[in-house]
Amino acid sequence: MNTPQNEEALVARAHDLMGFSLGELAANYNITAPDLLLNGKGWSGVFMELLLGATAGSLAEPDFQHLGIELKTIPINQQGKPLESTYISIVPLNRFIGLKWKESEVYHKLKRILWVPLLAGKTISPAERRIGRALLWSPTNEQEMQLQQDWQELMDRVALGELDAISASMGKYLQMRPKGANAASRCWGIDREGNRVRVSPRGFYLRPSFTQGILALH
Numbered sequence: 001m002n003t004p005q006n007e008e009a010l011v012a013r014a015h016d017l018m019g020f021s022l023g024e025l026a027a028n029y030n031i032t033a034p035d036l037l038l039n040g041k042g043w044s045g046v047f048m049e050l051l052l053g054a055t056a057g058s059l060a061e062p063d064f065q066h067l068g069i070e071l072k073t074i075p076i077n078q079q080g081k082p083l084e085s086t087y088i089s090i091v092p093l094n095r096f097i098g099l100k101w102k103e104s105e106v107y108h109k110l111k112r113i114l115w116v117p118l119l120a121g122k123t124i125s126p127a128e129r130r131i132g133r134a135l136l137w138s139p140t141n142e143q144e145m146q147l148q149q150d151w152q153e154l155m156d157r158v159a160l161g162e163l164d165a166i167s168a169s170m171g172k173y174l175q176m177r178p179k180g181a182n183a184a185s186r187c188w189g190i191d192r193e194g195n196r197v198r199v200s201p202r203g204f205y206l207r208p209s210f211t212q213g214i215l216a217l218h
Contacts, residue, residue: 003053007067007136013052014116014134022047022118023127033127043126045073048116060089060105062112069136070109074211075120076132082212083120085205091176093189093199096159101148106174106204110147113137117215135218143173150174151204161192163199173210179203
């Protein structure tokens with residue numbers, strides 16, 4: 001799929017997909033959508049990247065690199081409420097010295113996001129998920145100030161080697177949670193004495209209460 005050359009073209013393409021199920025669209029590309037939620041974890045987002053012409057792939061950059069726009073699918077229920085937290089980026093557990101908010105990957109991902117709601121639920125397979133109306137969003141000054149504060153408080157704990165003291169309850173908008181392929185996943189971090197140790201990877205996530213506010217305002 002060719003890549004949209006500007007914001008207007010990207011939003012227009014996303015709006016053209018509204019109302020279709022992922023299974024219907026997948027059939028047009030001779031792609032078989034997963035039947036089970038367990039097998040389809042992550043598939044919806046990857047498929048939307050294909051449909052919309054995202055370019056970044058697995059790079060630590062916004063999905064539409066030339067536009068500086070990140071793509072986020074967000075599963076919602078019949079009432080339009082998000083069903084889960086939204087993953088934004090991996091936490092830099094061993095390359096944080098001197099890192100500033102506006103230099104961070106999470107900042108660059110949050111600057112401009114194309115949200116694509118997907119009607120989902122425990123009994124709705126990935127193929128049956130239906131696309132809602134996409135919206136292009138950037139944080140307000142107040143939102144960015146709080147996101148930065150959350151990020152700073154969490155990264156201060158990381159820098160002090162207090163990773164085990166960080167819980168999902170910390171952060172008003174932005175939280176830190178385990179992020180790995182499985183429980184055995186490990187990466188390098190530091191402990192309270194400053195020693196390099198093997199730890200579980202962590203990711204930055206937006207709380208459902210925050211993303212619900214974004215969807216409600218639009």
